[in-house]
Amino acid sequence: MDYHEHHVKHRGEDAFGLVVLVVSVLLLWKSYTIAGFSALSSPGAFPMAASAVMVFSASLVVIGNARRRGRLSGEEILPRTVVLFTALVIAYAAALVPLGFLPASFLFLILAMKLLYRASWLRSLIIALASLALVYIVFRLVFQVVLPQGIVPEDEILAMFRHHPAPEAP
Amino acid sequence: MRRLLVGAAALTMVVAGPVVAQDFPAKDLQGIIQWGAGGSTDVVMRSVTPHAEEVLGADVVMQNKTGGVGAIATKFVYAQKADGYTLLMGAENPQLYKVMGLGDIDYSSFVPIDILARGVPILVAKNDAPYGTLKELIDYAQAHPGEVKVGSTGPGGLPSVVTAMLQSQTDLPMTAVPYDGDGPALTALMGGAIDVMPAVLGAALENIKAGRIKPLAVIETEANPVLPDVPPVTDTLPDIATYLPWGPFFGVFVKEGTPPEAVEKLTAAYRAGAESDDFKKLMDERGYKLMNLSGEEARAFLDRWQSVTSWLVYDAGIAKKSPEEFGIPKP
Amino acid sequence: MTEALSYFTTAWFDPWLLFLIAAGTFAGIYIGAIPGLSVTMAVSILISFTFSWDVNDALCLMVGIFMGGVYGGSRTAILLNIPGAPSAIATALDGYPLAQRGEAGEAIGISTVMSFFGGMVGIALLAIGAPIISDFALTFQPRDYMLLAILGILLVGSLSGESLAKGVVAGAFGMLIGTVGLDPLTAEERFTFGFTELWNGISFVAVMIGLFGVAEALGQLRQLELPAIKQKITRIVPSWASLRRYLPLSLQTSMIGVIIGALPGVGGDIAALMAYDYAKRTVRDPEVPFGKGAREGLVAPESANNAAVGGAFIPMLTLGIPGDAVTAIFIGALFIHGLNPGPMLMIEQPHMFWFMVGNLVLACVFMLIFGLTGIRIFTKIVEIPKGILIPLILLLSVVGAYAVNNSVTDVYWMLGFGVLGYFMKQYGYQVGPVILGVILARLIDENWRRAIISEQEHLGSFFANMFASPLSLVLFAAVVLTVLSQTPVLGWIRRLFRRA
Incomplete structure (x- = not known):
């Protein structure tokens, strides 16, 4: 899903991707604690679905980052x-x-x-x-x-x- | 620094004219409305307040602070100084916060300025429903358990309380479908997404008149003058009368500990507002019962409402905590 | 018919009413343009302010503010990348890049003319088809709302920029933000971490101002040395040729705007985003790619959000059901003035309907006039040196975020999302999908739950009933087609067939 091999990597991009993945896993767990798997209509059902999607796509981003051996950009992220x-x-x-x-x-x-x-x-x-x-x-x-x-x-x-x-x- | 400036301001005021304690209000007031713009609480407050402003001689700046079934606004006003300059403009909801687990503040932490009006609940059904009376609805629901979809506005809302009242009298297996408010739920009723809905008369009235939904019963001991042909619920379920009269209400409150002079001024202002012809006409047309209660009368009304409703929702299993925990007596 | 015409033109020949509509529209444009001031807020203040007025006077002023306000949001979206109102979010996507290329004047010109055109289409449909459209809107069941919202969330595909995965991350994150607070259906706490401040959720406007305005302002600090963009004011009113070119798109997206606007509980913001998506899918050869300053990317949302104004009045005037938050307050105002909005209004007070239609037309005309004048001065804003402009943007962002709920907490959220948005942009995550997720989260969540509760938790009967309803079936098909067009699935299938 993630095709930008030719792209230059930004400083901290890998770390940011990992942070996003960790946050999404925490959110998935937090969604689970709302109501567990009690009912299709529970208040936790939609948050669980949304955070599961987030975990999945964040994993794709992290895998994509790891595969890409782009040149590190010299640009300052935080001037x-x-x-x-x-x-x-x-x-x-x-x-x-x-x-x-x-x-x-x-x-x-x-x-x-x-x-x-x-x-x-x-x-x-x-x-x-x-x-x-x-x-x-x-x-x-x-x-x-x-x-x-x-x-x-x-x-x-x-x-x-x-x-x-x-x-x-x- | 602040005190210094206030002092300077006060000094100039002394020069300009004598300022004494009974000169409440010395500045504009804030009115915090628990529900959103355009809702019934909002409409009631925005129509009564201009009359009260005339008596007070100051502006009441009204803001909607919505959320948490009104708990956000309630907590906000409670956090302000008890000086009478911040008014809570609310509905019945805080009286159930304790049993619903939404916090420890209810109207016992406030002084009622005026309980303005009370709504009358009415049970309505979609037009093509196979029942035309409450009795027929009960029979149909018992024959088709779970198939009748009843609109709800979440636990503790009017529909849930009225449904609990009905279910305390007879076996009524229905599926409650939650909506954000009675407006969206009535829209869903017209579109056929739900089958029946207990609503406040004012919200359903125009649609009943236009024949878009049909009334089954008013939740009162007698018929309402606006819809004289709709039978009271007690015709079918006479014992339900122990809970009645019951209905959502609107009131203006200040935090407990507010100086009596301020409470007096505000009470006089809002009483005059509620007595104005404009407001009376508005309430009549919308099918609300004008109450205009203050002081001890208002307190007694609030206590009875809380005791009846808390036990009702607790016995129906939709409350999180027992009213006993908070010393709320059985009705 | 002559009666209808005389009600229709009531305000046209009354200088005082004419003045009120003009003043309302003028004020509305600025209310819409300033983040944190909303039409909802202005109209509810007007309720107490116009309490003792004649009802016609009050309605004229309010109609003007509504029409002007929906349009005004595009101003700040184009010039500063801060959508002044949620309905201008889609406008920022291509409007701001245009301003950055020195074509702010033209961008405002196009958005004004298209807003006028969309507004007129909305009013025309209100006038001729109100009862039919409102009955159609009523047939939308919870599952149809859910499908519509899913169709909306698939827009993430259009807003993702270079990486779809990153766009989906952002969209899902937005949906989770949208669920924070007390669950509106059960009052259960979700992601509140025990803070009462979070019961009411995270203010959507604070998120929007942070992700768009503040993140952009912080990003601009990186290029402080670059001179401000000189604006070339060659043409403000679009040429006849370009109008003819955009007219079909504008007409189509206006239709989207009217229908979405007429649905109770769904307003101009979603209409504009869906129109943007529609444009991106159907326009094959924009002069400039979408997201980089495509004029089609302005035409679509601006036509749709003003068409949604007429749309929102459809259920309000025929049934007394608000089409959006602003018409909800109009209903309140009618109550206070002793009119009973509801299905009987058309029968008991037929003049009210035509009076409102006439006022809307006037407001639309005034919007065009005020919109096209003074553009030169406005575009000067972009030419202010960044060192002065950025502090002023921050001031406006802080006041705007605060004003929505009078809450300092919202200011912190706004700043937090500003910093987050800054990092997201640096690392190639678009902020658009986050906003989209926040807007649509409740619609999907609540309607999914209503739908499945109505089926007593049986997935089987949920699908059975969905396929039994023509409307649901159409929406479902649209969702499936969109998914197929965005993912490689379609390619796989094609290859499979070729091999066979």
């Missing part, structure tokens, strides 16, 4: 920028609740643009503020998605705008 940026994004997600959406996103945008583009402070600042304002208006104000608040008491500030100075506001 430094990707690792750094991914770490930054994870830090951003982790900061969403304690810091709140607005400060966390602001910091993320500034740092990410500095990391990737070396943009000037002023430019980063303008882009970050403008895009955040847009996102906030669309998601929080129009679509009423309550974003994590963190250290900025948005609700209280919004309520103030709404009820005190301008009672005719919607």
Whole structure:
């Protein structure tokens, strides 16, 4: 099923295939524990079928990888920028609740643009503020998605705008 | 930092106008709906809340948090502060979580603001079914065991409870085919994929009127004014009356420990909402019984519902745990 | 007939209603384009917002949003490889490669015109064949849904790229992701590992944004030095000759869209994917191979998903049964406004049907107008330097994943699938089959179980009844033929005959 003999192998491709196979075997076992072979209509029947298919095709991939003696590609799978940026994004997600959406996103945008583009402070600042304002208006104000608040008491500030100075506001 | 900013905000508010404790609500509220957009819980909540908002003088931002038969929303609201700013807009399901093994939280961990309305269950059949009454269905099912396919919405759902009620009175061997909700199950009934279905009257009403499905019995002690010709179930099985009146319900709740001022304000707001003509009309037309219960009355209703239903599903063998484990008394 | 015509044109001569439809369509395009904002969400917010309005006003606004939103998803799919809505997944497969070649303007032009065409076909079938089509849709039994979904999952063959085995791995993995959570039929826990957070399953939108948007953004980081792609804006409205060329395909895939859209519980996302598969099987000589920027790969899903809008209204207006998630909310809105959607609606309120049909036509026209204007500004998005664009894509992905369920957990899932998607792409696994598996898992799982429970667990009577039903037989034959065309089995048989 797997015909690309002439293809160049990527670094870690064999290992990735093995990991996929191991994961699929674990999923098959986990599917079996849902209801065993109790009934054709059991909640475990479909997961077992799907994971069995996964085990079978993952085995084909692993066998195909083993047969192929391709030249190893010199290409870097995980360049430094990707690792750094991914770490930054994870830090951003982790900061969403304690810091709140607005400060966390602001910091993320500034740092990410500095990391990737070396943009000037002023430019980063303008882009970050403008895009955040847009996102906030669309998601929080129009679509009423309550974003994590963190250290900025948005609700209280919004309520103030709404009820005190301008009672005719919607 | 946060406290500082709140302080600053509060200070400006003091300048702008006096803020005291009874000024609930000081900001917008959140309403967490247990079921999906377009479902009956959603429709009820979205139609009553605009009236309550007028009384409250604040917006209630409603969100659907579906999943886990409503358990996801219930747990979410329970995890929030008991300040009255997060409302749980739910149906009857949490009252069965304990016996169904879906967690330890039910409405006893919440304060009922208003039990708005109750649905009336009705037993309907596909048009070309060889039976036209409940009696004929029972005879047919006994003569052809397992052949009658009854729609279900999973263990603990209305169809499973009504089927359990019927089976507690007579031998009724049917095969339950599960669907995602009463909407899809009624569609399947019209397409002939299932033969009978206990549903809430409101969901089946229009199809009955159009003659696409036929009603066998209402699960009540008397006929319903919307369908006066459909006999009550007690005509055929009189002893079933011990479980009745029974039906799914909709209510608004806040977490236990919410300050009494907030509960009072919210109760007044939702009571006014439930008394509005729009809402009454909507409920009447859909065949729901308006309840508008709060305080002790609401609590008593919730307790009776839980005790009747928990024991019913337990005796029918679809519960995972005994109601006794949780101190739920026998009805 | 004249009465029908007057209901049909109610909104056409009323400036206020006309404005509401235009505003709705305009807003819908942007709602559809922004990942995490969905038409379902917008329409349910509108229910409380338009509570005190006249029902006609509310419906005009909602119809506009629906039509615009289904189309709008293609924008971000083409420009950023993030399908703004599930119905635009198939659009990303060839639309994004087109944008990468500097032809985003043309891609948007084709998708707009084809969406308009598909939308009109859907409305026409709604107007002339609604009662027949809805009765046909009702005859689908659980096993037919199952066969249909299996037919859909066989699309993995079209989406696998160079290795079928890797595509099947990805598809099966997607199906397993789709089963995570409390089993909707028995409330049994599946793959939850004891976490309550997993009861509701893994958010499909989070998976989609992660695998498409974030994985692509991370991949782009590898070529940060490459200059942004200059977009050549030569032609936006497709030429008459190319329209004529794509028209037959568009008509065929619109039919697929209407039928799938009319089936209760199956919507535009599946319609678009099936149409894409249909195009890939039937178009013999695309100018560019599928997956590399074939225009046919845009024509098919874009015609089908907008045709599915008209399709979804068929069971809703004739029987009060929602054709998809959005029409379910329309039903709720009609209830609140005191109308009783159901089989009686056509009899008691015949004006409602023609009023809606007229509104849909208007929304479709506005979609064409708004879709074809402002493309130049839109394509500029792709020309933003990557160092600025990628952080903005991530911001939008995070907000989008969060907004669906107001859940930070979904943000983590989105990132997790983003990283997974990055590795999958590096090692030659396509992400399309994963999404396909997630979309179809429930359909297959639940309907298989319903079907076999209905037969009291007898496989024999399951097959006997399947062969007794013409509809099931046709679907079964389609499944068998597709399998044969994708695997070497057919070749073996041919060789066997040649030898004999």
